[in-house]
Amino acid sequence: MEVFLGIDIGSLSxxxxxxxxxxxxxxxxxxxxxxxxxEAIERVRREILQTAxxxxxxxxxxxxxxxxxxxxxxxxxxxxxxxxHARGIQALYPDTDILVDIGGQDSKAxxxxxxxxxxxxxxxxxxxxxxGRFLEAMARALQVDITELGGLDRGARDNLTLSSMxxxxxxxxxxxxxxxxxxxxxxxxxxxxxxxxRTASLVKRVGGDVNALNVAMSGGVARNGGVVRAITAVLGxxxxxxxxxxxxxxxxxxxxARQRFKGTAGHQT
Amino acid sequence: MMKSYFDDLVSGIEARLAEDPENRSPRKVYALEVARLxxxxxxxxxSVAWCGVTAPFDLLAAMGVTSCFVEFVGAMLAATGMEGAxxxxxxxxxxxxxxxxxxxxxxGAARKDLMPVPDFLIATSSPxxxxxxxxxxxxxxxxxxxxxxxxxxxxxxxxxRYLADQIRDMAAFVADHTGQRxxxxxxxxxxxxxxxxxxxxxxxxxxxQHVPSPVTGRMMGNFGVVMALLLGTEAAVTVxxxxxxxxxxxxxxxxxxxxxxxLRLLWIQNRxxxxxxxxxxxxxxxxxxxxxxxxNAITWEAIDPDDPYEGLARRxxxxxxxxxxxxxxxxxxxxxxxxxxxxxxxxxxxxxRQGTGARGLIGEGLKAVGVPVxxxxxxxxxxxxxxxxxxxxxxxxxxxxIAGRPSPWH
Numbered sequence: 001m002e003v004f005l006g007i008d009i010g011s012l013s014x015x016x017x018x019x020x021x022x023x024x025x026x027x028x029x030x031x032x033x034x035x036x037x038x039e040a041i042e043r044v045r046r047e048i049l050q051t052a053x054x055x056x057x058x059x060x061x062x063x064x065x066x067x068x069x070x071x072x073x074x075x076x077x078x079x080x081x082x083x084x085h086a087r088g089i090q091a092l093y094p095d096t097d098i099l100v101d102i103g104g105q106d107s108k109a110x111x112x113x114x115x116x117x118x119x120x121x122x123x124x125x126x127x128x129x130x131x132g133r134f135l136e137a138m139a140r141a142l143q144v145d146i147t148e149l150g151g152l153d154r155g156a157r158d159n160l161t162l163s164s165m166x167x168x169x170x171x172x173x174x175x176x177x178x179x180x181x182x183x184x185x186x187x188x189x190x191x192x193x194x195x196x197x198r199t200a201s202l203v204k205r206v207g208g209d210v211n212a213l214n215v216a217m218s219g220g221v222a223r224n225g226g227v228v229r230a231i232t233a234v235l236g237x238x239x240x241x242x243x244x245x246x247x248x249x250x251x252x253x254x255x256x257a258r259q260r261f262k263g264t265a266g267h268q269t
Numbered sequence: 270m271m272k273s274y275f276d277d278l279v280s281g282i283e284a285r286l287a288e289d290p291e292n293r294s295p296r297k298v299y300a301l302e303v304a305r306l307x308x309x310x311x312x313x314x315x316s317v318a319w320c321g322v323t324a325p326f327d328l329l330a331a332m333g334v335t336s337c338f339v340e341f342v343g344a345m346l347a348a349t350g351m352e353g354a355x356x357x358x359x360x361x362x363x364x365x366x367x368x369x370x371x372x373x374x375x376x377g378a379a380r381k382d383l384m385p386v387p388d389f390l391i392a393t394s395s396p397x398x399x400x401x402x403x404x405x406x407x408x409x410x411x412x413x414x415x416x417x418x419x420x421x422x423x424x425x426x427x428x429x430r431y432l433a434d435q436i437r438d439m440a441a442f443v444a445d446h447t448g449q450r451x452x453x454x455x456x457x458x459x460x461x462x463x464x465x466x467x468x469x470x471x472x473x474x475x476x477x478q479h480v481p482s483p484v485t486g487r488m489m490g491n492f493g494v495v496m497a498l499l500l501g502t503e504a505a506v507t508v509x510x511x512x513x514x515x516x517x518x519x520x521x522x523x524x525x526x527x528x529x530x531x532l533r534l535l536w537i538q539n540r541x542x543x544x545x546x547x548x549x550x551x552x553x554x555x556x557x558x559x560x561x562x563x564x565n566a567i568t569w570e571a572i573d574p575d576d577p578y579e580g581l582a583r584r585x586x587x588x589x590x591x592x593x594x595x596x597x598x599x600x601x602x603x604x605x606x607x608x609x610x611x612x613x614x615x616x617x618x619x620x621x622r623q624g625t626g627a628r629g630l631i632g633e634g635l636k637a638v639g640v641p642v643x644x645x646x647x648x649x650x651x652x653x654x655x656x657x658x659x660x661x662x663x664x665x666x667x668x669x670x671i672a673g674r675p676s677p678w679h
Contacts, residue, residue, distance in 0.1 A: 067658055082666035106662075118670040123663060125646050 002060045003052070004261065006253025007044055008081065009037055009068035012104030012132050013220060016044035017250040018052050018059075019258060023091065027051040028247045033104075037068045061261035063253040067105075079256055081249045082110055082121050088252030089216050090116030093240045097213035098206065100199055100231065100239070101248070102221035104132040109202035116252075122205040129165035130195040132220050135227075137167050138191055141174040142184060149188060153226040156189035165194050188226060195221075196230035203235060216240040218248035271383060274349075275307035295512040296488050302504040303495060307345070309335040311385050316447050319384070319407060321393030321400055322494065323420055323585040325436055327501025328577070329391075331459035332443050332451055336391070337498055339403060342384060343374035344491065347542035347650045355381060356651055369620040370650025372403045379410050389413050389446045391439060395420035396590035396623055416442045420585050422592040432582035459501035460574040466500060469509035471567045476516035478608050481525025482533065482560040483516040486548035488526065490540040493565040531556030532671060535605055535640070537563050537615040537631060538624050543652040547664055555668040561608040563589060563601060594627040598634030605640045609678040612641050612671040614664070619648040639677030643667040 003026060008015040010033060018027045029047045033040045049056060064072035065084040072078065081101070089099045090112055099110045105128045111120040128134055139146040160182065164170050170191070177187050207213055215237050221227055222245035232239050242248060282301040286293050309315055318329060318336040329336040346352040352370070355377030360366050362380060364373050378384045390413055392404035401417070408415035418435050421428035444450050470493075477484050499505035519526065534551070536559045541547070551557040568587040572580030585591070589600040605613065613635050618624035632642045645663060648654040 067662065080662050080666040080669055082662070083669045106659075117673050118666070120641065121666060121670070123659075 001054070001058055003054060003058050004254045004257040005045070005048070005059050005062040006084070006250040006255070006257060007041060007062060007064045007066075007072050007075075008084065008247070008249035008253060009033060009041060009064065009066040009071065010081075010104045010220075010249075011067055012136075013246060014040035014044050014066075014068075015247045015250040016048040017247050017254045018048050018054075019251070019254040021258065023255060023258065025251065026054075028244060028250070030246055033068070037071055041068070041072055061257040063257035063260070065249050065253045076257055076260055079253060081106075082108060082123075083118055084249045084252035084256065085218050086110050086112050086118045086252065087116040087255050088248035088250075089218055089242075090114075091251065091255055092242050092248070093214070093216050095214045096216045096240065098203055098210065098215045100203060100215065100217045100222075101219040102131055102195075102199065102217070102227070103219040103249075107131050107199060107202065107219075107221075109199070109206050111206040120206040122202045124198070124202070127166065129167060129170070130198045134165075134167050134170070134195075135191075135221065135224065137171050138174055138188075141171045142178070142187065144184075147223075150224040150226045153185055153189040153192055153229070156183075156185040158186075158189050158193070160186045160190035162190045162194050165198065170194075189230075192224075192226045192230035193234070195227055196234040199231050200234045210235055210237055213237065214240065216242075218242065218245045220246040222246075271385075272308070272311040272313075275304050275311060278304040279308055293511060295508070295515045298511045299492065299496075299508045302499055302508055305504070306335070306337065306498060310337055313385065317385050317387045318389055318391055318443070319387045319404070320391045321395075321404060321418070322497075323393040323395050323588060323591070324391045324418065325439075325581045325585070326498050327459045327463045328436065328440060328451075328456065328581060329443065330501035331456040332440065332447065333449060334388075334443060334447065338400075339375045339407065340371040340400065341495070341498070342378050343371035343650050344539075344542045346374050346378065347652065348544070350543065350652070352543065352650055353653055355383065356653070365620075367620050369397075369399050369618070370648045371621075372399055374650055375403060376406065379407055386411055387413055389443070390415045391443075392417045393420055393585070394418065395422075395585065396588065397621070399620075399622070414442075414446065418585070420591060422586075424583055424586045428586065429579050429582045432585060433578035436578050436581050456577065457574045460572050460577045460580075462502055462506055463500045464571045464574070466496075466505035466509045467567055467569075467571060469506065469513045470496065473509060473513040473516055474565060474567065476513065476520050477560060477565075479516075479520045480533075480609060481527070481530040482558060482608070483519035483524065483526050484558065484560055485526035486552055486559040489562055489565050490536075490548075490559075491542075491562075493562060494539065525558075527552055527556060527558045529556040530558055532612065532668060533558060533560045533608060533610045535559070535561045535563070535601070535608060535610040535613040537601065537613055537642075538618060538621075539564070539616070539649055541616060541647055541649045541655075543650070543655070545652075545655065545657065547657075547660060550661065551664060551668060554665070555672065557611075557668050559614075561604050561610060563604065566600070566604060568600070590623050594630045597627060598630055601631060602634055602638050605635055605638055606678065609676065610640060611674075611676055612643065612667060614643050614645065614667070616645050616647040616649055619646065619651075619654070624649075641667070641671060 061076040069078035108123040315335045322338045358377035359373040569584035589597045
């Protein structure tokens with residue numbers, strides 16, 4: 001059996017997707033990157049093959065992506081997460097015009113063509129405001145688990161505006177708001193709207209008028225229902241969110257591995 | 270310290286060039302002349318003028334003045350990895366860390382006595398008012414006289430006459446400070462050198478447009494803007510001829526600067542001045558070569574040696590950074606077409622209104638002719654703010670994107 005592996009090593013998580021020669025997902029895994037990304041990469045390889053019941057020899061080609069893409073050994077190629085996320089989402093939602101991807105330290109909007117190619121993209125500036133790291137810091141300030149954050153905005157009156165999106169200043173502001181007795185749901189809704197506003201700016205840079213466009217979202221932050229709702233509200237468009245948004249990049253990488261392997265002698269570097 | 274640095278640099282480059290005198294690297298010949306300029310600036314034997322970018326350096330050369338625009342100091346410090354201490358010095362004095370790194374470095378260098386004391390200063394209102402403010406600041410710091418050339422935005426007859434008259438006044442100002450009148454014969458010779466260099470540069474730029482291009486990404490970085498400092502001298506002619514000849518040889522043999530030229534890129538404004546691996550990464554991983562830089566272009570006509578003032582004025586007005594953003598977009602569109610580029614990179618130098626202010630217009634303008642633009646957010650001087658990983662991802666993704674589409678020029 002011929003299989004192809006995509007590994008997306010990001011700042012927060014290392015994701016792997018294994019596909020067969022038809023592009024069907026055989027196994028997927030997500031592990032924390034931690035401080036030692038080589039260990040995370042090996043763990044992904046081990047777990048994903050174990051889940052699929054296959055040996056390393058079955059992997060015809062591996063493509064790596066994410067900020068640690070050059071650290072992955074025995075790869076056919078390293079491809080940026082922009083290209084991989086575009087490819088992955090196009091396979092899941094072929095009508096996607098714009099993909100919003102918010103990961104651990106990057107947020108981006110990608111304009112796609114119908115083949116999953118990138119037409120244009122815009123990324124956050126150097127600051128990581130509005131990314132997974134930002135939300136981690138806010139969850140810490142609110143003293144809640146990051147996985148709970150997505151539902152805490154429910155019932156908010158949506159009248160709170162945060163004055164800063166700098167992670168440090170926003171954390172201080174959240175602490176001050178808690179101290180002044182502001183309800184948690186209002187704070188979380190304010191955070192979500194701030195993220196949505198920044199995201200909408202990226203989307204409009206690549207998409208202009210998005211009224212007739214199909215928008216999807218990937219990356220770990222897409223698991224946060226509150227952020228998804230806020231972006232939906234700001235854009236005025238529904239967001240297509242896959243069941244496993246954090247493995248879209250790895251899926252795209254696996255698809256590229258399959259395509260490139262068929263177009264080459266399959267030499268891995 | 271700087272004098273010995275430039276002395277070492279000059280002797281080192283001379284030794285390298287002497288190893289193979291028949292195949293002199295144009296970049297090294299250029300670097301040698303720039304290093305010699307540094308030697309003169311710090312030599313304490315010649316009259317020195319700190320200037321704005323569009324000052325008439327050939328006229329100053331004809332008057333025996335060694336002159337240089339102040340941004341050169343920032344670029345030099347960054348290139349040698351020394352900028353940090355000088356940026357900090359400026360920041361300690363209250364200059365904001367998000368203002369132009371070129372100017373912060375210069376102000377820090379002046380405060381730490383790294384800049385030679387000028388005999389006078391000549392500011393220009395173009396290309397940026399930030400630079401003008403720095404010149405005013407330096408004039409106060411050095412307690413020297415400042416002459417300001419107010420460059421009009423349009424090359425109308427009245428505008429050209431207005432600037433030409435100012436340049437005449439500037440010559441009188443310089444003569445008053447050096448005690449030497451302008452020698453018409455020396456001026457004519459300087460203008461002749463400028464015109465010869467101009468012709469050779471125009472030929473070199475045309476050769477660089479060839480597919481594959483004879484240039485590599487590093488060969489022409491910062492070239493056009495710094496070459497202005499050599500105008501009026503025989504050195505300008507030598508450098509321009511060396512480039513022209515080297516490019517002509519490569520084109521004749523059908524050789525590209527890069528063995529495998531897959532993608533052709535246009536670099537907008539100035540390069541990242543400190544050492545970084547990005548240009549090499551683009552070449553090695555993607556066969557993507559920067560074949561054109563925005564300021565590597567001749568935008569002015571030959572100057573009349575018998576009546577040079579209007580020609581000098583027209584040249585200053587003609588630079589793409591002067592006037593409306595539309596002019597800059599037109600210039601970039603023409604460059605994109607003549608160099609047949611697949612994409613353009615705009616570093617959007619932090620704190621620079623030329624770098625960031627027009628990015629939307631430039632992006633739309635180039636997109637209209639089928640050329641995508643990657644906007645980076647880089648402080649081109651301050652390596653302390655360099656986020657290599659983030660920039661690599663953006664550049665790689667951009668290269669992946671344009672590699673997948675046909676050239677807009679086929």
